[in-house]
Amino acid sequence: MPKRIVIIGATSAIAQQCARLWAAEGASDFILVGRNADKLEAIAQDLQVRSPEVTTHTETCDFTDPIAITNLASALAEQGPLDILLVAHGTLPDQQACQNDLTIARDAMLINGLSPAYFAEAFVGKMQNQTSGSLVVIGSVAGDRGRQSNYVYGAAKGLVERYAQGLEHRLADTRINLTLVKPGPTQTPMTAHMEGQDKMAPLEQVAGDIVRGVKAKKPRRRARLVN
Amino acid sequence: MSKVHSWGRLGEYNHDVEVLRDRALAPRQIQGGTPGLAFGMGRSYGDSCLNPDGKLWKTPGLDKLIRFDPEKGRLVCEAGVLLRDIQRVFVPQGWMLPVTPGTQMVTVGGAIANDVHGKNHHVFGSFGDQVHSILLARTDGEVLRASVDENPDWLSATIGGLGLTGVVLEAELQLRKVDSPWLDAETLPYESLNEFFELAGASEAAWEHTVSWIDCMNTREARGIFMRANHVCGSLGTGPMPSGKKKTMPFVPPVSLVNKLSLAPFNQLYFYLNKWKAGHSRVHYEPFNYPLDNLLEWNRMYGPRGFYQYQSVVPFAGAREAIRGQLDEIRRSGQGSFLAVLKTFGDRQPRGLLSFPMPGVTLALDFPNRGQRTLELFKRLDSIVREAGGRIYPAKDARMPAELFEAGYPKLHEFLTYRDPGISSAMSRRLMGY
Numbered sequence: 001m002p003k004r005i006v007i008i009g010a011t012s013a014i015a016q017q018c019a020r021l022w023a024a025e026g027a028s029d030f031i032l033v034g035r036n037a038d039k040l041e042a043i044a045q046d047l048q049v050r051s052p053e054v055t056t057h058t059e060t061c062d063f064t065d066p067i068a069i070t071n072l073a074s075a076l077a078e079q080g081p082l083d084i085l086l087v088a089h090g091t092l093p094d095q096q097a098c099q100n101d102l103t104i105a106r107d108a109m110l111i112n113g114l115s116p117a118y119f120a121e122a123f124v125g126k127m128q129n130q131t132s133g134s135l136v137v138i139g140s141v142a143g144d145r146g147r148q149s150n151y152v153y154g155a156a157k158g159l160v161e162r163y164a165q166g167l168e169h170r171l172a173d174t175r176i177n178l179t180l181v182k183p184g185p186t187q188t189p190m191t192a193h194m195e196g197q198d199k200m201a202p203l204e205q206v207a208g209d210i211v212r213g214v215k216a217k218k219p220r221r222r223a224r225l226v227n
Numbered sequence: 228m229s230k231v232h233s234w235g236r237l238g239e240y241n242h243d244v245e246v247l248r249d250r251a252l253a254p255r256q257i258q259g260g261t262p263g264l265a266f267g268m269g270r271s272y273g274d275s276c277l278n279p280d281g282k283l284w285k286t287p288g289l290d291k292l293i294r295f296d297p298e299k300g301r302l303v304c305e306a307g308v309l310l311r312d313i314q315r316v317f318v319p320q321g322w323m324l325p326v327t328p329g330t331q332m333v334t335v336g337g338a339i340a341n342d343v344h345g346k347n348h349h350v351f352g353s354f355g356d357q358v359h360s361i362l363l364a365r366t367d368g369e370v371l372r373a374s375v376d377e378n379p380d381w382l383s384a385t386i387g388g389l390g391l392t393g394v395v396l397e398a399e400l401q402l403r404k405v406d407s408p409w410l411d412a413e414t415l416p417y418e419s420l421n422e423f424f425e426l427a428g429a430s431e432a433a434w435e436h437t438v439s440w441i442d443c444m445n446t447r448e449a450r451g452i453f454m455r456a457n458h459v460c461g462s463l464g465t466g467p468m469p470s471g472k473k474k475t476m477p478f479v480p481p482v483s484l485v486n487k488l489s490l491a492p493f494n495q496l497y498f499y500l501n502k503w504k505a506g507h508s509r510v511h512y513e514p515f516n517y518p519l520d521n522l523l524e525w526n527r528m529y530g531p532r533g534f535y536q537y538q539s540v541v542p543f544a545g546a547r548e549a550i551r552g553q554l555d556e557i558r559r560s561g562q563g564s565f566l567a568v569l570k571t572f573g574d575r576q577p578r579g580l581l582s583f584p585m586p587g588v589t590l591a592l593d594f595p596n597r598g599q600r601t602l603e604l605f606k607r608l609d610s611i612v613r614e615a616g617g618r619i620y621p622a623k624d625a626r627m628p629a630e631l632f633e634a635g636y637p638k639l640h641e642f643l644t645y646r647d648p649g650i651s652s653a654m655s656r657r658l659m660g661y
Contacts, residue, residue: 013288038251039249042293043291045292046293049292049316050292052320192246192285195229
């Protein structure tokens with residue numbers, strides 16, 4: 001049976017790299033969820049050329065609409081059990097812009113904090129009765145403490161961490177494993193404009209750690225991903 | 228603005244860096260404004276990949292494979308894909324890039340822009356010979372396809388065109404069939420240039436890969452280690468897998484580790500070690516083709532002042548004298564490095580207007596940057612190359628005089644008509660006026 005892998009925010013660089021590693025491991029059925037259909041299609045093509053035995057589906061979704069997210073989770077769960085759910089989407093907002101304009105701050109907290117929580121919640125409800133499965137949520141070391149340079153982003157990621165902690169507690173008696181991954185600064189397009197990007201963790205290394213962590217069912221939050 | 232250096236680490240320069248990630252969006256990203264330059268992995272040694280105080284369009288985010296035709300072995304991919312990733316995906320499927328340079332940590336776009344060559348030039352030519360078509364974005368918004376049938380002149384201008392004709396978004400590459408990732412290799416010591424030329428001549432017909440390491444410090448006669456190899460055909464057993472272990476040169480040492488004190492003894496040791504090990508062996512294609520790829524950031528070993536590489540090619544007629552002359556100059560100067568390669572190119576003309584390979588003999592050496600003394604040595608090497616009717620490899624260069632560039636690349640004037648006025652590099656300003 002091919003693994004069914006759902007990736008939320010499939011166009012993110014870390015998600016794309018994880019998908020390539022999973023595709024290289026063998027037959028998988030990817031459900032790639034994102035906001036832009038063309039970009040998702042390009043990623044689906046890439047995975048298929050890399051591993052001819054994978055199949056791909058793409059889904060677009062409003063990432064801030066709880067109803068759309070609930071419906072998506074129901075529709076996907078109806079088609080069969082899910083082996084892996086990776087919640088990987090996010091943006092890196094400009095802290096100063098958030099301070100100047102609360103609409104920007106709200107949107108940043110919505111997409112980086114509430115939205116991942118919505119996805120995790122919607123899918124956990126569908127997955128918790130499965131006999132196995134992994135739920136992976138990408139947080140950030142920025143959520144560990146507030147800093148003046150990025151506390152809007154940090155607050156949103158802090159929400160994700162607390163949410164994951166609660167979910168983990170709830171899943172303790174189930175066969176579902178939850179991993180909260182907190183990468184440090186990583187060489188992705190999101191950080192490309194930042195000084196010293198060459199000193200950040202390489203994307204491949206972070207994705208490799210995530211994929212290995214999921215396989216080993218690593219205790220959440222322990223994932224050694226801070227660089 | 229971020230500081231960017233090239234592989235030779237001769238200096239760090241401010242660049243306004245923009246990331247290209249989406250091939251549909253890229254043509255708009257490169258339009259208008261101050262001139263920019265596509266930048267892949269930064270493996271060019273000198274100034275061909277730099278555009279100080281200007282824009283750099285980083286391409287490694289354009290890393291998607293688009294289509295593969297398993298009948299013909301043709302791959303369409305984005306220009307930021309690493310050669311390493313193509314090899315790793317396709318070797319298990321029985322296909323491989325026919326031509327790769329001494330590192331696989333370069334992008335497809337960079338390999339086209341420098342028309343890189345490998346150890347099997349006499350069989351497959353250079354990277355450009357494997358390019359079936361490209362999609363090229365110009366800074367005026369035009370996106371054009373160039374292939375043997377459609378806009379072939381744009382293809383010849385872009386192969387070896389140093390990124391100056393536009394930004395390559397996609398390429399269609401011809402792969403070659405392989406039965407396994409292993410090569411059967413033979414290592415032979417040689418103790419004179421004549422012996423090298425005999426080995427090179429005798430190996431061409433029966434061996435796909437030929438290359439040699441040369442000891443640039445030996446006082447009596449040139450000596451070195453000749454390596455030749457063929458891909459293992461059929462299911463003739465297996466071989467060792469590469470360890471995959473990577474080491475990083477952890478910091479830039481305060482002085483070059485390659486210096487007068489270290490060089491001669493190292494070369495001596497290396498020569499005798501390999502002479503002792505000479506013979507047949509089976510090797511995986513990665514350690515054979517890319518011996519330095521597991522030593523990350525090895526370019527730091529030359530210290531804070533960085534290093535130059537000098538790579539020239541001279542035509543076969545007069546090659547012996549020219550190579551001997553260059554080696555004499557290098558030995559007398561006490562400069563140079565243990566990274567020294569002597570190799571013959573096959574008798575074939577390259578496709579690119581500014582392609583480097585030509586029928587003849589190429590010598591490549593690293594030189595720790597010792598300022599004026601190093602530049603003086605290069606002037607003496609230049610005159611030997613000029614005299615012999617040879618040329619210098621732009622991908623490695625940071626200092627050749629414009630006049631030598633013009634003499635070595637007779638199709639330069641034709642090339643200039645294909646330049647994109649919105650693209651400029653430190654090298655193009657140095658050698659072509661803008």
